[in-house]
Structures are given as C-alpha cells and as structure tokens.
Amino acid sequence: DAGVTQSPTHLIKTRGQHVTLRCSPISGHKSVSWYQQVLGQGPQFIFQYYEKEERGRGNFPDRFSARQFPNYSSELNVNALLLGDSALYLCASSYISGYTFGSGTRLTVV
Amino acid sequence: QQPVQSPQAVILREGEDAVINCSSSKALYSVHWYRQKHGEAPVFLMILLKGGEQKGHEKISASFNEKKQQSSLYLTASQLSYSGTYFCGTEEPGTYKYIFGTGTRLKVLA
Numbered sequence: 096d097a098g099v100t101q102s103p104t105h106l107i108k109t110r111g112q113h114v115t116l117r118c119s120p121i122s123g124h125k126s127v128s129w130y131q132q133v134l135g136q137g138p139q140f141i142f143q144y145y146e147k148e149e150r151g152r153g154n155f156p157d158r159f160s161a162r163q164f165p166n167y168s169s170e171l172n173v174n175a176l177l178l179g180d181s182a183l184y185l186c187a188s189s190y191i192s193g194y195t196f197g198s199g200t201r202l203t204v205v
Numbered sequence: 206q207q208p209v210q211s212p213q214a215v216i217l218r219e220g221e222d223a224v225i226n227c228s229s230s231k232a233l234y235s236v237h238w239y240r241q242k243h244g245e246a247p248v249f250l251m252i253l254l255k256g257g258e259q260k261g262h263e264k265i266s267a268s269f270n271e272k273k274q275q276s277s278l279y280l281t282a283s284q285l286s287y288s289g290t291y292f293c294g295t296e297e298p299g300t301y302k303y304i305f306g307t308g309t310r311l312k313v314l315a
Contacts, residue, residue, distance in 0.1 A: 137207070137290075137292055137305040137306065137307065138247065138305050139305075140302055140305075143301050143302075143303065151300055151301030151302045151303070152302075153302060193237060193251075193252045194237070194303075196246035196248070197246060198245070198246050
C-alpha cells in the first residue's frame with residue numbers, strides 16, 4: 096500500500112504570493128490533518144478534515160484554508176505568504192487511531 | 206497548552222535505557238508516541254487508550270496513567286537507530302485539535 100503522499104516536496108515562494116499544497120491519504124483513510132513544523136520545534140496542528148468536513152482548526156490566521164475532496168485527498172492553501180510561513184508542512188491520515196505522516200512539503204518564503 | 210515532556214534532551218550509550226515522560230495539565234484520554242529523525246516526518250510508534258494501559262514495541266514500551274495525566278515511554282537496551290526526537294501527542298477532547306508535546310531529543314552514541 097502507498098503511504099501518505101504529499102506534493103510538491105519543496106517549494107520557494109515570494110512574500111505575498113499564494114501557495115497550494117496537496118496530500119493523498121492512505122487508501123481507506125477518511126481523515127486528513129495538516130501540521131506546520133518550524134525548524135527545531137514540534138508540529139503545530141492546522142486543520143483536521145473528515146469526510147470532506149472541517150472537524151478541527153488550530154490557532155492559525157484565516158490566510159490558511161483547506162479542503163478535502165470526495166476521494167479524501169486534501170489541499171492546504173496559504174494566502175499572502177509571510178516570511179514566518181517558511182516551514183515543513185506535514186499531512187497525516189488516520190483510520191481508527193494513530194496518524195501516518197507524509198514526508199512533508201518544505202516551503203521557503205523569500 | 207501542549208503537554209510538557211521531560212527530559213528535553215538525553216544522550217545515551219548503546220545498550221543503556223531511557224525514560225521519556227509526557228505530562229498534561231488537561232485530562233488525557235489517549236496518548237500517541239512518535240519518533241522523528243532529522244529531516245524526516247514523525248513516525249507513529251504506539252497509542253495508549255486506557256488509563257493504566259501499557260504497550261510494548263520491540264524494546265520500546267509505554268505506560269499511561271490517566272489519573273496523573275501523564276504517559277511514559279521506555280527505551281531499553283538502546284540502539285543507534287533510536288536517535289531522534291520523540292513526541293507524545295494527544296487530541297483535545299471535544300475539539301479534534303491534535304497537540305504534540307514539547308519533544309525530547311535523544312541521541313544514542315556508539
């Protein structure tokens with residue numbers, strides 16, 4: 096079985112731009128969650144989606160949004176990028192318990 | 206508030222044992238443990254669902270004391286491959302927000 100796949104793996108954007116990150120969960124996993132991990136810190140929860148509905152949201156500004164598609168894949172969108180948005184963005188899928196993470200998208204904002 | 210882990214960092218020789226603690230100021234209903242190697246995504250180790258539950262995974266085991274709102278991860282006869290940052294994680298009851306602990310950096314030396 097394929098694991099959680101994220102694309103792209105690396106991305107460089109300019110301040111003020113918009114970015115879309117993509118995640119495909121493990122087959123059969125209906126829940127997808129997104130995390131931001133700044134270098135040297137633990138992952139911070141951004142969103143959780145289940146069956147296309149937002150089920151949980153972390154303490155992130157409205158510039159961050161997400162959605163989940165009928166095939167359970169998900170997109171994370173970030174508008175008006177700031178330098179501080181530079182981080183590793185992780186997606187995780189879960190079925191009953193425990194989370195499987197993708198390899199992440201390394202976003203650099205310059 | 207994120208769970209607090211102790212110690213923050215530990216250095217071991219191969220074959221030595223270590224204990225990592227995770228304490229929460231809020232009630233814990235389940236605890237997950239992860240290991241993250243530098244530049245990689247967190248890897249799920251185990252989940253503890255019930256107070257008093259103990260689990261083992263090769264030479265890595267964990268316990269969960271619901272009343273004390275804490276969990277401990279036990280690493281026995283450590284191997285070089287155990288090096289990394291260990292995180293506990295839990296879901297805030299009723300919110301679906303997932304919170305990682307503060308992390309413990311573990312390094313095993315030959």
